[in-house]
Amino acid sequence: MSVRLPPFQSLLDAHRSDVYRFCVAMVGAVDADDCFQETWIAALRAYPRLRQADNLRAWLFRIAQNKAIDAHRARSRRPVPVESVPESAASPAAGGAENSRPELWARVRELPPKQRTAVFCREVLGMPYSELALLLDCSEDAARRSVHEGLKKLRKEYAK
């Protein structure tokens, strides 16, 4: 028996904004639109083949994660993207002005892919670890560790 999938539009309505925020966080505002569109087209393409209708959000964000990784690769082949200027360029020395610090999401983008996704899903979406484990295709413990490791590195970087 096939599963009862909700109309795709309801998935789009429910997660449109979160997917967009994910794209902005993962690839930056300039490439966010492309990442957003590629994610939804890939989801629409694969949708009828889904075998179960639970955990649609985890399924969707896994696609978004893959599209963000594609965008990263594409970007690294492009010359001199402004956003990945080395951290040292923005000196934290000048009185510790908040605005002079490199944007935190730019640092998140330098984490390994699983940790990037884990930090976003936990901190922005408040996603339960059980769902995050499905998304990352790992155990709940491993999902917890990904969040923890990611935050630890960010914290360390930030203290520099």
Place this chain on the structure above:
Amino acid sequence: MNDFDSALRQAVGSLPAHAPPSAGRTLTERAVADGLLDVAYASVDSPLGPLVVATTPRGLIRVAYTEPGSQEEVLTELAARVSPRVLEAPALLDEPRRELDEYFAGHRTQFDLPIDWSSLRGFTLKVLRETARIDFGELRSYADVASAAGSPRAVRAAGNALGANPMPVVVPCHRVVRTGGALGGYTGGLERKEFLLRLEGALL
């Protein structure tokens, strides 16, 4: 440490609250170009209240009267019966919308829309195809339609088929009434059937 936590909160807060309307503006076009839009729908206002109208690449597949909240049921049913690739895409429904507007304004007596019959089967399909041939302002009985569909004795089954008409107004099941002249039933409610028959001058 606290410093980091507040920077993190700030970073979370700096993300846009909503996707801008421009995001994915070309999503529908792209879906159509890639053959991924199986069911497109739009809401249409009518004198009989809001309708939801849906089309597949083959033609019209659904017209439904909607009450607040019932649109979701219609879409869920389409997802199950036709395909879960259901997207709101008003631009793809300009023609049905225009023809419905003209019909309700009294400027159109027949619909020139391609119809997607592919999700209908058997006697229901026969009955509805026959019903689609009844002219504007004409009345037929359930028995007439049963006969035309090839089963003169299946009057009740014809009634059931009409009750399950997925394209009211366009497939004019409102033109089918009881043999004695009583209106019979209507999925959208009898007031709507009366309204349509008055509009067509079949009822005074």
